[in-house]
Amino acid sequence: MSNVKTSKMDNNTKKSPASKLINYSKNYLPYFVIAFIFAFLGSLLTIIGPNKLSEITDIITSGLNSSIDTDAVVKIAISLVILYTFGFIFTYTQGIILNYTAQRVVSNLRRDVTKKINKLPLRYFDSHNHGDTLSRVTNDIDTIGQSLSQSTSVFIAASTLVIATIIMMFISNWILALTSIICSVLGFFAVLKIMGNSQIYFIQQQRAIAKINDFIEETYSGEIIIKTNNANKKSIEEFHELNMEYYNNNWKSQFLASIMQPLMLFVGNFGYVAVCIVGSILVIQHSISFGIVVAFMIYIRLFTQPLSQISQAFATLQPAMAASDRIFEFLEEKELSDESNKTNNFENIKYDVEFSHISFGYNEELIIKDFSVSAKEGQKIAIVGPTGAGKSTLVNLLMKFYEVNLGEIKIGDIPISSVTREEVHKQFCMVLQDTWLFEGTIYENIVYNKENVPLDHVIEICKKIGIHHFIMTLEDGYNAILDDSVSLSAGQKQLITIARALIKDSPMLILDEATSSVDTRTEELIQNAMDTLMVNRTSFVIAHRLSTIKNSDLILVLKDGNIIESGTHDELIAQKSFYADLYNSQFEEL
């Protein structure tokens, strides 16, 4: 169901967030209709109530001077009890249906948004920080969820009540009906006008809190530098300013939100008096009975109350609309290109890799310029160079995380642009500098996406790379859950990701600064593990520490996106090259 929606998303980019949300929920239209019917029935019964009550008063007043027809009263009372019971059933059913529907819609939004994360090109995340995406998935959807079930139910119930009351009023007496409606509607619009003018404070309040959030985030994460630079006082002052700015907008918007109800109450009571005055004139003229006036006293309540509810629901809808805007913006982001027509694959190929005349930049600025190199199957290719030279970018291109601007990358003579990303990914084991483990057992972390891996196989691999012993020291061994309570060293984490790569067992290997975050003694252990990994695999190794790549078949020295030198370690050293310079600077006397 959710897929259909995303594909339709493209043609409604220009619509308002509200209509997008409605469009998104249209599969649940039948539910909304049923809820509406129940709400309408419930309101109808609520309205008949006062009418019946006024019949009771009429019976009593007419019998005040003689005798009261108690039997008739009891009859009406019993019918009222039945009415109320049905009213209860209808409104409750309506509530359940709406809540169910709202939750389903929210659930679909959650699914689509989380799914979307893995459909977006990595480029998207270069310009959007994680906090932003995270808050869309959680805060924004929660906001929608809350107001969707609350507001829609209020809208449906209140609007049906308003309509039904209007009908009932006109049936009873048109003059009083007009009096009530004119009084309330005038008041209602006056209030809405006031509220409309105050919208600015709500917007300013949101801006102020966003500023505070940014400031806190930055301060708390840089606390150590703030302390050691004696910046505490300053940041407290700065925070105080932001806090006061927020306070000023905060109380204003709170205040404006809170006067809504008393104003509407006043409008309601004013209408009440108007009904009484007009009603009494009519009674004096003997054109209506007193019972009708009593009924109208209740109608006017039933009429103004939902009006104020509707206006309040509008107020709570504001943040929900802002949230929905952000969510649909995310859902409408351009996805990775569709590759279902690419049927080429890498079966029975020689794992030679060729970069030919590659150019690439994350933005207009090119990072890789006319880059060409070729590697033979089974070779170990090292990429070195200063930070920012474009080393990791090459990996990103090879893995098809990004598409090249110009040129072609071929694996076994097949251009990777002609195969699916999935197929390219299948060819590589990858170990990155930032070890990535998730909350789950060690076993789950090691086998990751692969199904039905026997534990024996995992143990065998862990023994090979020397992490088995450590895992067994944990209380639950391979079933130990990795969360905040388990503290693994950087080296142990890296070994687990290497085990993961070994389980994947792809024909080629990428190591991107895999040992940078560990100390040199642990590095040796990891180095051994990686040597295990490299056997018979075409490997690409990016390294800071030049000692780890000395035995490579080919060393590429990158600077500003170009290969400035290439060759084996010995060749490069002999050439007294940039590489030699880089290498010797490790131990040169100053």
Next chain:
Amino acid sequence: MFKLLKRMHKREFALSLLIIVFVIIQVFFDLQIPQAMSDLTAVLQQSNNTTLSAIKTPSILMIVYTLGSCIASVVVGYLSAVVSASLSAGIRGDLFSKVQHFSLKELNKFSTASLITRTTNDITQIQNLVAMSLQVMIKAPVMAIWSISKIAHKNSTWTFSTSIAVIILIILIVSVLALTSPRFRIIQSLTDKLNNIVRENLTGLRVVRAYNAEEYQTEKFNEIINNLTNTHIFVGRIMSLLQPSTNFILNILTLSVYWIGTFLISKNGNVEIRINIFSDMVVFSSYAVQIIAAFMMLTFTLILLPRARVSALRVNEVLDTELSIVDGNLDSSVNESGTVEFKNVTFRYQDSAEPVLKNINFKANKGDTVAIIGSTGSGKSTIINLISRLYDVQQGEVLVNGLNVKDYSLENLNNKVSYISQKPILFSGTIKSNIEFGNNDNLTDDDIYNALEIAQAIDFVKETEDKLDTKIAEGGTNFSGGQKQRISIARAIARKPEIMLFDDSFSALDYKTDKKLRKELDNRLSDTTRIIVAQRVSTIIDADLILVINEGEIVGRGTHKELLKSNSVYREIAYSQLSKEELENE
């Protein structure tokens, strides 16, 4: 919750008292309204001889009462908005200042993410509750009690039926809360879980894609989302009960008042008493409605309570944390300059745990370079943290310029000692504002350029269009890791400290820059004492003193050459990075 209310200032407290006054005024008017209504009704009643002038007085009264109530409640709305906003601003400010005084120990205990939520969302929750409470929690009981007192004497049967309605309502509210509050907790924990795996997915984007694990992740998401949805639906089912059933109770109560009234009237023969009972009945039913309404208002506040209570606990936890670092009062030092000394220092992160550092002794003199090397987790960084007093030692002393660091005021200590973290931290602003960061804002541009030059940052800064005014994005994302580190080193140099602490700050730099930078430091800041934690042997090869740390103890000290000969741990580290020939070549 109440603990936080104690943080009210006098002004807020006075305003709260004022709120009570206005609530009472408001309730007074509110309760006059039914009386006025019934007067109006009574006048209309005598339909045969009603004139328009007869309804004039009650009509005007009614308008006056409504207007009075409206004005009073606008005032209450104003006051409670001010009180709740200012109370929460106060708490937010207190919390922020408190965090500013936290040492690393307290910061680590809470984690940054959780502190952020506590400063923002949690306080908003509390504010919502306070705002609601100020209006409703005061109004509802006043309203209920006053209404009851107005009608209690009228008729015991009516009062009885009202009490039953109230009891049923209370039972209903209590059971709804009892059924839902555990589910709300489940919802909270599921939301946390969902957050967690979304965050995991975001940090591991490349891994997820490299392993073609998109489906795997989606399944994981969906499992939690399904759980979350089902719990929400269950809770919704119960919560949807509240409104229709209170309406039902309200309707039935009004009906019973009329029903009972009918029999009371018909039992009585006297016409005058009959009319009295009748108008009593109308009045009673409207007061009964007010009582139920008061309870309904309470319910809505109660719904906010469980979440706000959790938030209050979380906020209090921060506010009540005892600061482990107490500021000293020494504002100047006399004895020495540029010296750092550790005397028998033993340190553990928690009182019971294994010590991270055991019996550390060493001294760095003015202008010395002391390097600390050892494997991850050996306690290297801790030594540096102790000098900056990010933690306090339990045994032994850390001396700067011959005086215990605990005696210095932190401000004074930080002026003498500059700390450079392992991961560079920059703040949004400009290059200039980052160099001038903290209490160092009377630098000339020359000072700044000088610092940038030493830190090897001058080239790329000069390449930018705006030079020192180049914008730095949040987290410094518009600069590379190495550039960020060089700016952060320039920041430390610009403080003109006596002592500089490098917590593995060179590892983000390539070898060449690393080397040049150290050369500049040697040449131009030769009087500045440097303590360097490092992983690369090459970084520390020319240090005056190298300390080899293993499992919290100093297992070797000396220069590179001495250690290479005498110390097996050092040799092992060195050989793992450089080949034998390279080492011997020197």
